[in-house]
Amino acid sequence: MAAAAAMALTAGGLGLTQATATTTAPPHAAAAQAAPDISVEKVQGHLTELQKIAEANGGNRAHGEPGYKASVTYLQEKLEAAGFTTQVQEFTEGGATGYNLVADLPGGDENNVLMAGGHLDSVTEGPGINDNGTGSATLLETALAAADSGYKPTKHLRFAWWGAEELGLVGSTEYVKSLSDDDKSKINSYLNFDMTGSPNPGYFVYDSANEPEGSADVQKTLTGFLDEGGVEAEATDINGRSDHAAFSEAGIPNGGIFTGAEEIKTEAQAQKWGGEAGKAFDPCYHADCDTTENVDEKALDVNADAIAKSVWKLSE
């Protein structure tokens, strides 16, 4: 999650009209394939590795620092080994090279793509484990589960980990800018996961009210699977503070899950979700204490399952 001051874009722009992809269900369409349960231990294992990467590289995984590139390498090796086709997109920000990691699961209709992403960079102040190791690790484990389970979605599945989000959504903006209008029209929806395990968690789903047509379906799907996981989510307006913003500007349906940053949990939210009222959802937001200790296991787990189920549902 970028600081409010780093907001580079205003959400809700409709520069392009999203073409409606017309697909017909294959006649042999099998019964829906269910998403596997995502192992929270495996997600936590990736968080431990990201923490080690920060410790070995000056304490952070920030844009332009060696811990960022090492994070990209860690994910890329796992994705390649699982059978993903990966690409590293380079860009320049503040005189340093930045990297987006994009991974495609071979198969599915490449003219009808479901994309899911989150930022992989931390701020320079700390290792960035909740922000955004959590979203990054959950996306990684979801991707690996899709490959390992032999999932054959009707849509094409693409995952992305963005660079330099904390400097103003730079990587995701560069990616969307690199797409032709035709490429953009092939993206059915984009799901964004930035902070999914805040220590005093909230359960928020991005509000689709001012978003491109189709976003309401994403919101409904994420909210429904959180409900199935036992939590009543609230809609929230992220106001262009994360990487869905560039997709929104391009007219692409989008949505996401967020467990809260520097904002304060209310009394009503504490009653509904547990945790402490009057305290920030993440007291270590953008601080050196954003370590593996700064993650709520239940939030990480519930969100990981809702995320995987939504990726399956929206790509089936």
Ligand SMILES: [Zn+2]
């Ligand atoms: Zn952040």
